[in-house]
Amino acid sequence: MRNWAGNVDYSSADLRTPATVEELQELVSTSPRVRATGTRHSFSGVVDTSGVLVSTTRLGRAVEIDEARELAWVPAAATYAQVAPVLEGAGWALHNMASLPHISVAGACATGTHGSGVGNGCLASRVVGVEAVAGTGELVTGGAGDPDFGGLVLSLGSWGVTTRLAVAVEPSYTVGQEVVLDVPLTSVAREIQSILAAAYSVSLFLSFRDPAVVDSMWFKQRGTDGVPLEGLWGGRRADIQVHPIVGLDPHAATNQLGSSGPWFERLPHFKPSFTPSAGDELQSEFFVPRDAASEVLPALSGRSGEFAAALRTMEIRTIASDEMWLSPFQGRETLAVHATWTSDFDSVRPALQRLEDVLRPFEPRPHWGKVFLDFDKDWVASTYPETPKYRELAERLDPERRFVNTFVEDLGIR
Incomplete structure (x- = not known):
């Protein structure tokens, strides 16, 4: 068994699909090692186990x-x-x-x-x-x-x-979506905080084919047939549908050009009936403080030659802070730097190493479900102060350590 991207071979082929909660309880209580699996979209080993993989798809409860x-x-x-x-x-x-x-x-x-x-x-x-x-x-x-x-x-x-x-x-509620193309990076870096706040949801895409240009900026605004942007920051408003990855067929992407639609048909970038993103890919994502955005963008552009060859696109987004113990957004307003790579890990690995090096001064936290390299127990201990509290809770709920796997052990989470 593999994950969606095919880069993780699971250590077990023993997949169980209990039909009731009672069957699930019996399965868990009699399995030395067990992990739940969903749609297998994680690119890391977070789901892996040497024991039993469990899917809850047959539990059959309605919304x-x-x-x-x-x-x-x-x-x-x-x-x-x-x-x-x-x-x-x-x-x-x-x-x-x-x-x-x-x-x-x-x-x-x-x-x-x-x-x-x-x-x-x-x-x-x-x-x-x-x-x-x-x-x-x-x-x-x-x-x-x-x-x-x-x-x-x-x-x-x-x-x-x-x-x-x-x-x-x-x-x-409804959402309208507009895209602005070919925006000078200098303009974006200078106005980045106002750009990120210019709509309900904002995403920037960069391929670094031209390191001085942001390929596209996506603005999703609630309750409107258009996105009332104050300016285009030196770019141009798209007049045809586009894909987040330059050159790919836009039919997989959610509707743009300002036409409003139901929230769930605009807030994602991709339609559920199509293979998302490039399909054949790896993904990494790192979270840094949002107030560092004006420094992060020039740093990425200045060293893009070290990682761009393996890159399909890079997306910049924002996430509000929270107080969940293992949350990458705990205690800080966040800027997300997401890399969609080619599927060849041999070429991706050195590029990923360079990207991590670029972001290191900004205290990055990786997405738990995506590919990352140089983060270990010491880093988790210094970055997630509530980890001891989480370990105590997990040991109380799982004293036999059935849900422990290599991933959480290596990071010192369990």
Whole structure:
């Protein structure tokens, strides 16, 4: 068995799909090693185990909307593409979505996956309740405000198997999307904070084919047929549909040109009916303080020749801070530097090393579910002060260490 990208061969081929929560409890309590797997979109070894892989796709629970409390209980294995139309049909929405709607709700939340927007937290930040089978085999529930809640959701799946999540919802809304092309990097670096705040969700894409130019800037604005941009920063407004990766067929990308549509058809970059991004690729992502953006962009451009040959595109986004114990956004407003690479790791590895070197002065935190190199236990201990609190919680919920794998051991998380 492999992950979606094919760069991770799982150590086990023993995949179980229990049909009930009771079957899942029995499976967990009798398995020395176990990990949950979702849509397998992680590029790292976060899911891997030498024991049993578990999928909750057969648990068969429907989305349950509690309108009075403005929340929805969603099955852990459901994808955002499956959940969003159900919410929309009932007049509700999520605050944000990731680039890909293809990913499972529990997997995305467990690894810190996010959308964009200076006021928008990661997907896990809107989770207000969790139900999971712990390493003891017990069914555990928790809610926002509980003392341990900071470690229950964004947990890398290292204490149990999530069965359902309660996610905060809000009244449905529409989004319009505009793209600005070929923007001078000097202009972007100078105005970066105002650019990042110019719409509800903003993404910048750079290929460094011309290191002095940002290929495209994507602006997603709520409740409008167009995005009222004050200026184009020296670029030009796109008058045809484009793909985030220069030269690829735009049919896979969500609709642009300012036409409004339901939130779930505009906030992602890609439509669920198409293979997302380039398809044949690797991905890395690093999170740095947002207030360093005006320094980060010139640093990337100035050394892009060291990593651009293996790069398909680089995306710059923002994420609001939160207080989850293992969150890459804990305690700081964040700028995300995302690299979509070619699929050849032999060529990607030296390029990735150079990218990490460029970002090192800015105290980067990597995305747990993507490819990274030079981060270890000492780095985790210095960057995540709540790790000891998380370890105590995980040892209490999983005393037999059933959910421990090489990934979390190497990082000192378990």
